[in-house]
Amino acid sequence: MGTSFWRRTPIDPPADGFPEGEHVDLVVVGAGFTGLITALMAAARGSSVVVLEAHTVGAGASGATTAKVSVLQGTRLSTIRSAHGLDTARAYAEANQHGLDWWADFCQVHGVDSQRRRAVTFAKGRRGISTLREEMTTLVDLGLPARWHDSLDVPFPARAAVELPDQFQLDPVEALAALALAAAGLGVRIVEHSRVTGLKARGQGEDAHVEVRSDGGTCTARNAVLATASPALDRGPTVASMEAERSYLCAFEYPGGLPSGMYGSVESPVRSLRTVPTPGGEVLFVGGNGHRTGTARGTASRIDSLREYAEKYFPGAEFTHGWSAQDFHPVTLLPRSGPMPWGRGRVHFAGGYSKWGLTGAPAAAGIMVDRLEGRQPRVSFGKPTLTGVLRTSVSLYADLPAQLAATAAQAAVRKPRPTLRPIGEATGDDGETCRVGLLCPHMGAALAWNEAERSWDCPWHGSRFSACGELLEGPATGDLTRHDEA
Numbered sequence: 001m002g003t004s005f006w007r008r009t010p011i012d013p014p015a016d017g018f019p020e021g022e023h024v025d026l027v028v029v030g031a032g033f034t035g036l037i038t039a040l041m042a043a044a045r046g047s048s049v050v051v052l053e054a055h056t057v058g059a060g061a062s063g064a065t066t067a068k069v070s071v072l073q074g075t076r077l078s079t080i081r082s083a084h085g086l087d088t089a090r091a092y093a094e095a096n097q098h099g100l101d102w103w104a105d106f107c108q109v110h111g112v113d114s115q116r117r118r119a120v121t122f123a124k125g126r127r128g129i130s131t132l133r134e135e136m137t138t139l140v141d142l143g144l145p146a147r148w149h150d151s152l153d154v155p156f157p158a159r160a161a162v163e164l165p166d167q168f169q170l171d172p173v174e175a176l177a178a179l180a181l182a183a184a185g186l187g188v189r190i191v192e193h194s195r196v197t198g199l200k201a202r203g204q205g206e207d208a209h210v211e212v213r214s215d216g217g218t219c220t221a222r223n224a225v226l227a228t229a230s231p232a233l234d235r236g237p238t239v240a241s242m243e244a245e246r247s248y249l250c251a252f253e254y255p256g257g258l259p260s261g262m263y264g265s266v267e268s269p270v271r272s273l274r275t276v277p278t279p280g281g282e283v284l285f286v287g288g289n290g291h292r293t294g295t296a297r298g299t300a301s302r303i304d305s306l307r308e309y310a311e312k313y314f315p316g317a318e319f320t321h322g323w324s325a326q327d328f329h330p331v332t333l334l335p336r337s338g339p340m341p342w343g344r345g346r347v348h349f350a351g352g353y354s355k356w357g358l359t360g361a362p363a364a365a366g367i368m369v370d371r372l373e374g375r376q377p378r379v380s381f382g383k384p385t386l387t388g389v390l391r392t393s394v395s396l397y398a399d400l401p402a403q404l405a406a407t408a409a410q411a412a413v414r415k416p417r418p419t420l421r422p423i424g425e426a427t428g429d430d431g432e433t434c435r436v437g438l439l440c441p442h443m444g445a446a447l448a449w450n451e452a453e454r455s456w457d458c459p460w461h462g463s464r465f466s467a468c469g470e471l472l473e474g475p476a477t478g479d480l481t482r483h484d485e486a
């Protein structure tokens with residue numbers, strides 16, 4: 001699978017070394033939108049901040065996103081309302097409006113390429129239209145200036161649509177570069193290629209601090225923030241209450257022009273569309289085909305089907321990039337931004353954005369920074385209800401028995417000797433063939449081969465490993481065991 005379209009421009013944050021043995025106010029783990037905005041906000045309030053990133057700035061979903069910034073998010077507002085009530089949907093909408101306003105301001109101040117666009121959710125069939133009506137009702141009940149369309153002037157199938165005007169889109173890599181620069185300007189040190197492998201809250205009262213262990217060294221901090229998309233290092237209820245979804249995006253050169261807007265379908269497979277103005281003309285994005293990480297077969301065909309869609313409805317569209325990335329769906333349906341149960345109030349986590357974390361990150365970061373300073377957060381994503389959570393849990397955990405059975409079956413495989421653990425053999429991009437243990441080092445689930453990415457993917461919490469076992473993304477913090485000699 002290729003690299004994200006956005007990666008055509010490099011991000012070169014000022015190079016900083018690991019703060020070996022130092023004590024700082026805040027260690028932020030992860031340099032995506034959540035981590036960098038948190039670092040920026042904390043530094044602006046006078047904190048000394050270090051960001052530790054396992055790979056490079058924007059290596060996670062942030063450098064691979066569609067980059068729509070919108071309060072209309074498919075049919076999420078009516079879904080949240082139906083699970084948790086209108087007040088929670090209102091809080092969620094307000095937190096996302098806060099994100100949109102924050103980004104509009106940031107992009108203007110820092111010259112990040114961005115545009116105002118209408119957001120449109122569309123439906124093709126009768127059931128989709130009825131779901132769409134529920135979204136429209138919720139938007140109206142929330143007092144948002146939504147418009148209903150009985151038809152839509154677009155080249156792809158759409159029988160009805162809801163529109164929310166004056167939403168936003170941006171270039172995420174320009175935004176990441178600007179965030180890194182702005183943070184560095186306030187004294188934030190960003191250390192790339194430094195994976196955090198342990199966080200321990202220690203001491204009491206005035207002495208309370210977090211010990212941070214990474215593969216680059218150790219340091220201590222008054223507080224730590226996990227901005228790691230899923231809660232790295234966690235093996236408890238927080239990580240267990242999220243599902244990783246991998247989805248696919250393609251970019252096309254398309255001089256034909258798309259009616260201005262950012263589009264998303266109600267029906268599955270989801271189709272998400274936007275354009276990117278470039279000096280060489282319009283680029284069209286078509287995304288979708290998401291699935292739970294580590295569960296889909298034929299992943300390579302997911303890009304093919306997006307290409308076919310674009311070639312059918314946008315004749316002349318020329319494929320340039322195809323890539324995939326993942327984000328996490330929490331059982332509450334609401335992003336999480338708060339303390340980890342094991343962190344004695346000093347380790348916070350923000351994530352679980354259900355693929356809307358560019359829009360949600362400013363609110364999530366603001367909530368954490370307020371809490372770490374002992375202030376009442378100014379925004380909130382709303383409160384989940386128990387009945388709503390129970391209802392979502394049924395679908396999140398529906399395939400758990402099958403997953404457990406698959407893991408037990410793999411663990412029981414006794415070949416090849418001398419190990420009792422299952423072993424997989426695969427060839428990486430560089431042609432090297434490797435044999436690796438196939439039980440996830442995070443919590444022991446059986447890994448599945450992802451042919452599109454040539455990676456071993458975990459169906460439980462979304463950790464991913466290269467063909468030769470190198471950890472690509474967490475919550476795991478270590479590589480797979482190599483068995484080349486066996």
Ligand SMILES: Cc1cc2nc3c(=O)[nH]c(=O)nc-3n(C[C@H](O)[C@H](O)[C@H](O)COP(=O)(O)OP(=O)(O)OC[C@H]3O[C@@H](n4cnc5c(N)ncnc54)[C@H](O)[C@@H]3O)c2cc1C
Nearest residue numbers: 030032033034054060061062065066068196356357358359
């Ligand atoms: C295909 C796709 C399309 C999307 N489209 C949109 C959209 O249009 N609009 C929108 O609002 N949102 C969208 N999203 C969601 C959005 O991109 C994400 O929610 C957001 O980027 C998450 O940012 P983050 O900083 O929390 O996580 P990430 O960007 O994933 O960053 C986490 C970082 O933590 C690092 N890390 C992990 N573990 C460790 C460790 N142990 N030590 C050190 N570093 C570590 C990772 O390397 C990574 O760089 C989309 C997501 C996907 C997958």
Ligand code: FES
Nearest residue numbers: 440442443458461
């Ligand atoms: S990511 Fe948790 S078991 Fe694999």
